Amino acid sequence: MNQLITIRNLLIRRNHRDALRVEELDIPRGETLAVVGPNGAGKSTLLLSLAHLLKPAKGEVKYDGKHLREWDDLEYRRKIAFVFQDPLLMDMTVEENVALGLKFRGVDKSEARLRAETWMKAMGVDSLAKRRAGQLSGGEAQRVSLARAFVLDPELLLMDEPFSAVDPQTRGQLLKDLSELLAHEHRTTIFVTHNLREAAQMGDRVAVVIGGELKQVGKPNQIKEYPVDDLVESFLQDF
Amino acid sequence: MTDIFEITALSLQVSTIATLISLVIGLPFGTWLALGDFRGRSFILSVVNTGMALPPVVVGLVVAMTLWRSGPLGGLKLIYTPWAIIIAQTVISAPVVTGLTAAALAALDPRLQQQLLGLGASRLQMILMLWREARLPLLAALMAGFGSVISEVGASMMVGGNIRGQTRVLTTAIVLETSKGEFERALALSALLLIITYLINLALTWVQQKGQKR
Numbered sequence: 217m218n219q220l221i222t223i224r225n226l227l228i229r230r231n232h233r234d235a236l237r238v239e240e241l242d243i244p245r246g247e248t249l250a251v252v253g254p255n256g257a258g259k260s261t262l263l264l265s266l267a268h269l270l271k272p273a274k275g276e277v278k279y280d281g282k283h284l285r286e287w288d289d290l291e292y293r294r295k296i297a298f299v300f301q302d303p304l305l306m307d308m309t310v311e312e313n314v315a316l317g318l319k320f321r322g323v324d325k326s327e328a329r330l331r332a333e334t335w336m337k338a339m340g341v342d343s344l345a346k347r348r349a350g351q352l353s354g355g356e357a358q359r360v361s362l363a364r365a366f367v368l369d370p371e372l373l374l375m376d377e378p379f380s381a382v383d384p385q386t387r388g389q390l391l392k393d394l395s396e397l398l399a400h401e402h403r404t405t406i407f408v409t410h411n412l413r414e415a416a417q418m419g420d421r422v423a424v425v426i427g428g429e430l431k432q433v434g435k436p437n438q439i440k441e442y443p444v445d446d447l448v449e450s451f452l453q454d455f
Numbered sequence: 456m457t458d459i460f461e462i463t464a465l466s467l468q469v470s471t472i473a474t475l476i477s478l479v480i481g482l483p484f485g486t487w488l489a490l491g492d493f494r495g496r497s498f499i500l501s502v503v504n505t506g507m508a509l510p511p512v513v514v515g516l517v518v519a520m521t522l523w524r525s526g527p528l529g530g531l532k533l534i535y536t537p538w539a540i541i542i543a544q545t546v547i548s549a550p551v552v553t554g555l556t557a558a559a560l561a562a563l564d565p566r567l568q569q570q571l572l573g574l575g576a577s578r579l580q581m582i583l584m585l586w587r588e589a590r591l592p593l594l595a596a597l598m599a600g601f602g603s604v605i606s607e608v609g610a611s612m613m614v615g616g617n618i619r620g621q622t623r624v625l626t627t628a629i630v631l632e633t634s635k636g637e638f639e640r641a642l643a644l645s646a647l648l649l650i651i652t653y654l655i656n657l658a659l660t661w662v663q664q665k666g667q668k669r
Contacts, residue, residue: 269569290577298573304566307588316584317574368575 220245220372220404221266226275228258228265236261238275238430241423246402249433250419252412254451258428259408263374266406267298279372294321297365299375303357305349310341310360313349317368335363338397355386362394373405380410391417412436412452424448458619463647466624469537470605473544477552477600480545482593485556486582490568500557506550511543515613518543522614535616540624543610548600555596559589591666598659605652625651 221243228236236258243249251259264270265277268284277284284292297317305313311332318328336342339359344352352360358378365373378394379387395418398405407418415422416436423433432444443449488500520526522534522542533539563585571581586593608626615622617631625648632641 264569267569267573269572290575293572294575296573297575298570300566300570300573302564302566304564304570306584317576320574320576320580364574374573 218244220280222278224276226265226277227273228261228270229273230261230270234428236265236425236428236430238262241430241433243404243406245404247420248398248405248407248418249421249423250415251406251408251423251425252415253410253425255410257425259410259425260376261428262425262430263298263376263406263408266372267296267374268292294368295370296372296374297368297370299361299365299373299378301377301380303349303354303361303381305352305357305360305364307349309345310336310347310349310352311345313360314363314367316364321368331367332363335367336360338366339363339393354382355390358382358390362390366397371404373403375405375407377408377410379414394418424451426451459644459647461620462623462625462628462644463651465537465622466605466626466648467651469540469611469624470544470601473541473604474548474552474597474601476541476545477548478597480549481552481556481596481600482586485553485596486560486586488553488557489560490582490585500554503550503554503557507554509547509550510609511547511607511611512609512613514543514546515610518546518610519613534614535618535622537615537622539614540611540622543614544604544607547607547610548604551603552596552600555599556593559592559596560585562592563589591663594659594663594666598656601655602652605655606648 219242221241223238223241225240226236226238227234251262253259261270265272268277268287268289271285279287279292279295306316308316311329314332314336315328318331323331333342333345336345339362341356341359341363344356344360349357349360358381362378365375379390382390391414398418407415409415409418412422419436421433422436422439424431424439426447431448432439439448440452443452485503488496488503518539519534521528522531522539523529524534533542567585567588568581571584576584606626608630611617611622611624612627612630615624615627617623617627623631625644629641629644629648632638632644
């Protein structure tokens with residue numbers, strides 16, 4: 217099956233109001249889908265529902281051809297990795313943080329250390345292995361958070377504005393490193409951002425979410441040339 | 456002198472057991488209150504918070520009535536035994552440990568739960584990690600729980616009866632010595648109680664500080 221995720225007529229409600237509607241969305245394996253939209257549009261809600269941390273009020277989300285509600289919760293969550301806007305590191309060393317998800321999965325200690333070392337190197341934080349999370353800069357902490365996700369070798373990587381809390385210079389470098397890594401890895405990734413340029417740089421396709429609704433999905437140029445309505449057009453004009 | 460050793464040992468024994476039982480009750484209950492999303496949560500929290508300020512004499516009265524020969528648990532014959540004091544002290548310290556556990560976990564970033572689940576933690580693994588993350592305030596909860604019972608006198612007096620060699624603890628001994636006009640002995644016992652409390656808190660503070668510096 218080529219599609220890893222299929223969404224039909226999805227409605228997510230949060231705090232007693234409609235937070236997100238997605239009529240139709242298919243995400244093939246190996247694709248990086250960049251989800252873009254203004255703040256509060258429902259982008260994070262989409263990620264949380266894909267992580268099955270928010271349950272749909274209506275509609276269906278299928279992963280690998282099977283409804284999310286039919287998946288065992290823990291089994292499903294161990295197929296994915298989630299990177300949040302803030303690194304949300306635990307009060308432990310960098311090495312321990314990177315190996316945390318492996319520890320949850322009961323991976324043997326020596327194997328976990330090896331895998332953690334590989335990804336700390338790939339993210340350029342291997343020299344910080346013994347440092348505690350509280351002693352890291354914003355950029356370093358976010359690199360650790362990326363290593364912590366990649367080390368799990370997830371089938372699906374969900375990233376919620378992972379670089380919005382770091383300074384512009386570090387952000388540019390992190391984006392470059394991540395886009396190279398994703399191009400090399402061909403891992404199915406959903407990358408949320410409110411910046412269209414970032415979305416175009418990261419995504420094979422771009423999904424535009426405005427006002428709690430998935431408006432349009434397509435190649436970045438396609439969307440710019442043929443916005444589906446005035447709301448999308450006016451959002452794109454800001455870039 | 457042996458008398459003082461006996462009294463001190465019993466004080467430490469009952470208060471430690473009561474605190475440990477409170478921990479076994481308060482840690483999971485406080486966690487459930489902090490992380491749960493259910494109807495009546497605020498009400499239960501307010502009851503627990505009120506329980507944190509329960510007057511020991513009131514607890515003593517209720518526990519004494521319950522354990523009294525004609526009371527509902529009179530058949531257990533626990534009144535005027537160290538277990539009666541342990542029960543009363545548990546009633547005093549369990550809300551303290553519960554309330555402070557709930558407060559410690561509620562102070563953590565709420566997204567931490569989602570992050571841990573998003574990394575593949577089971578519910579139990581998530582809770583253990585949250586406890587680890589809040590270990591310093593949780594230790595403070597333990598200290599407060601112990602502090603609330605080692606120094607109380609009302610409940611111990613009412614349910615223990617201050618029987619020499621059986622249920623006499625430091626605080627009830629101080630009351631007795633004062634009532635007899637034996638102020639020197641009362642002062643010496645008070646100093647001993649303060650030193651013990653100080654040493655235990657010093658040890659826990661040291662553990663706490665060590666945790667902070669890591």
